[in-house]
Amino acid sequence: MSPNTDRIQKKILLRAPLERVWRAISDSKQFGSWHGVEFDGPFIAGAGMVGKVVPTSVAVDPEVARSRKKYEGTPFSISVERIEPMRLFSMRWYPFDEESGVDYSNEPWTLVEFRLEEVAGGTMLSITESGFDAIPLEQRAKALTSHEQGWAAQGTLIDKYLAMAA
Amino acid sequence: MTRASTSAAARLAEAAPVFAALGDDTRLHIVARLCGDGPLSIVQLADGASVSRQAVTKHLNALEDAGLARSSRVGRERIWELQTKRLSQARQYLDQISQEWDAAIVRLRAFVENQEE
Numbered sequence: 001m002s003p004n005t006d007r008i009q010k011k012i013l014l015r016a017p018l019e020r021v022w023r024a025i026s027d028s029k030q031f032g033s034w035h036g037v038e039f040d041g042p043f044i045a046g047a048g049m050v051g052k053v054v055p056t057s058v059a060v061d062p063e064v065a066r067s068r069k070k071y072e073g074t075p076f077s078i079s080v081e082r083i084e085p086m087r088l089f090s091m092r093w094y095p096f097d098e099e100s101g102v103d104y105s106n107e108p109w110t111l112v113e114f115r116l117e118e119v120a121g122g123t124m125l126s127i128t129e130s131g132f133d134a135i136p137l138e139q140r141a142k143a144l145t146s147h148e149q150g151w152a153a154q155g156t157l158i159d160k161y162l163a164m165a166a
Numbered sequence: 167m168t169r170a171s172t173s174a175a176a177r178l179a180e181a182a183p184v185f186a187a188l189g190d191d192t193r194l195h196i197v198a199r200l201c202g203d204g205p206l207s208i209v210q211l212a213d214g215a216s217v218s219r220q221a222v223t224k225h226l227n228a229l230e231d232a233g234l235a236r237s238s239r240v241g242r243e244r245i246w247e248l249q250t251k252r253l254s255q256a257r258q259y260l261d262q263i264s265q266e267w268d269a270a271i272v273r274l275r276a277f278v279e280n281q282e283e
Contacts, residue, residue, distance in 0.1 A: 008264045012271055016278035024278045034277035035270060058273040125274075127267060132260060133189050 007130035015122040018086055025114050025125075026089045033057040037076045043089075048079040079109065089114045108134040188234075192217055193225045197248065200235065205247035 014021050024030045028039040028049075036056040039049055053074040081090040092109040110131040117124040188194060196211060203210075208226065212219040226246055229235035237246045 008260060008267060010264075010267055010271060012275070014275055014278055020278050024274060030277070034273040036273075056273055058276045127271070129263070129267070132263075 006133040007128060008132075010125075010127040012125050012127075013119065013122055014125055018116060018118040018123045021116055021123040021125060022086050022089075025116075026083060026085075043080045043083065043091075045080055045083045048077065051076045051078070081111070086118075087116060190225070190228075192221070193229060196222065196225055196229065197234065200246060200248045205245045207243045207245055209243075211246065 016024075024034065026043060028041065028043045028051075031043070032038050032051060032054070034056060036054055037051040038054045039051040041049065043049070053071045053076055055069075055072065076093075078091045078093045081092060083089055090111060090113040092111050094107060094109050108131060110129050113126075113128045113130075115126040115128075117126075188197065192215070195215065199211060200206060208219055208222055211226070212222045215222065217225075226235060226237070230237065234249055235246050236249055237244045239245075
């Protein structure tokens with residue numbers, strides 16, 4: 001068992017050209033489309049933005065769509081860090097659901113990095129989210145108190161997602 | 167995407183000391199040794215570490231307070247072992263976010279591989 005509690009890493013081969021993947025990540029409209037967030041401007045390195053949760057453009061299971069529905073309109077804050085075309089896009093965000101009216105700007109945020117590389121057959125994408133150890137757990141717990149949806153239910157939904165993708 | 171849709175607030179609060187206990191290189195090293203080599207005495211843990219037995223004892227006590235390790239007396243020695251249940255709880259919060267990334271990746275894949283811009 002790995003004792004690392006600070007970071008999550010994902011590496012995936014996408015069967016799409018590098019430029020296509022780069023736009024899907026670095027264009028705030030496209031990012032919002034698959035991520036289910038609406039931003040009111042482009043991503044600019046060094047700039048903070050607040051978007052809001054919206055339905056994703058990608059067709060998902062009706063049950064999943066219903067479960068997401070109650071989060072629609074929830075604020076979604078990010079701070080864009082680096083934009084290196086076709087190579088690296090990074091941002092910081094608060095990794096847990098935000099409640100309206102709570103100031104999260106002084107909380108430690110996690111760093112999310114998207115690294116792209118052109119490979120045979122498509123684009124290799126590495127996603128790293130790090131900095132979890134710095135977040136006080138009590139604050140996460142407080143932010144989560146209002147949520148009713150259980151772990152098990154969430155797991156089931158994700159299984160459905162993965163089955164759809166298979 | 168919404169993050170961490172869970173009702174596990176109480177369990178999160180419970181895990182706080184676990185994360186704090188793991189946020190130290192020496193303690194992580196001790197956890198890794200107990201993980202790889204099984205139950206060990208303080209003397210064995212101090213061997214090969216660049217810290218004193220007193221320091222190892224202090225760190226073990228911190229791990230015990232967080233519910234990550236426990237000791238039992240065997241003859242004249244105290245033997246320490248990991249409480250893996252607590253460690254796996256700490257991993258669960260990360261696993262949850264990891265699963266949400268998996269779901270986001272499924273959407274990203276559909277977006278770049280199937281949809282027209």
